[in-house]
Amino acid sequence: MTGITLTENAARRINTVLASEPSGSMLRISVDGGGCSGFQYVFGVERTRHDDDVVVERDGARVVVDGLSMQYMDGAVIDFVDDLIGQSFKIENPQATASCGCGTSFSV
Template identity: 50%
Template sequence: MAEALQIDLTPAAAARVAAIAARQGKPAILRLAVDGGGCAGFQYRFGLADAVENDDTIAERDGVTLVVDEISLDLVRGSAVDFVESLGGASFQVTNPNAASGCGCGTSFSI
């Protein structure tokens, strides 16, 4: 596995992942991936993972693991994954220092 500390998981995001994983009876592993598309060129994709893959970079907080594949890591290195609740709804959000611009929905970005 690649070294950690290249991406971070906030306490709020870790708590939310733990709650979702417990409800679904799955391991508390959140996978962040980047896909081409979205309104700004790339979009974030989140999902629970069953296991950590060999090429994953990991970050751990409060018993929860965040995993990012090698290709996606190049686009999100140095980012933090947070869970935000607001009047507009609740969602995982990525604070990405590599993004040159984003979109209004907060789920896609360009570099």
């Protein structure tokens, strides 16, 4: 397992989002079936860490990914982009063989 990498921009945005949440909150990213390409990323704020969670930290920002989702995200880079289309987290996933235009769903 090579893990997941957070960019500096992603860590900064996660810290901004979590600043208004209760102490100990983390960003949870999971992979669910669905979306226009077969799988989709789901983002949420959570305070509970489960036994099979992988925790990724950078500059005080914490992201948790469950073990099942990790097998689809191993090696991914999580970034935060602000461009003409808008602001969003962008996941560059080396395991994805295709993704949709919105960037939130992919296939393997």
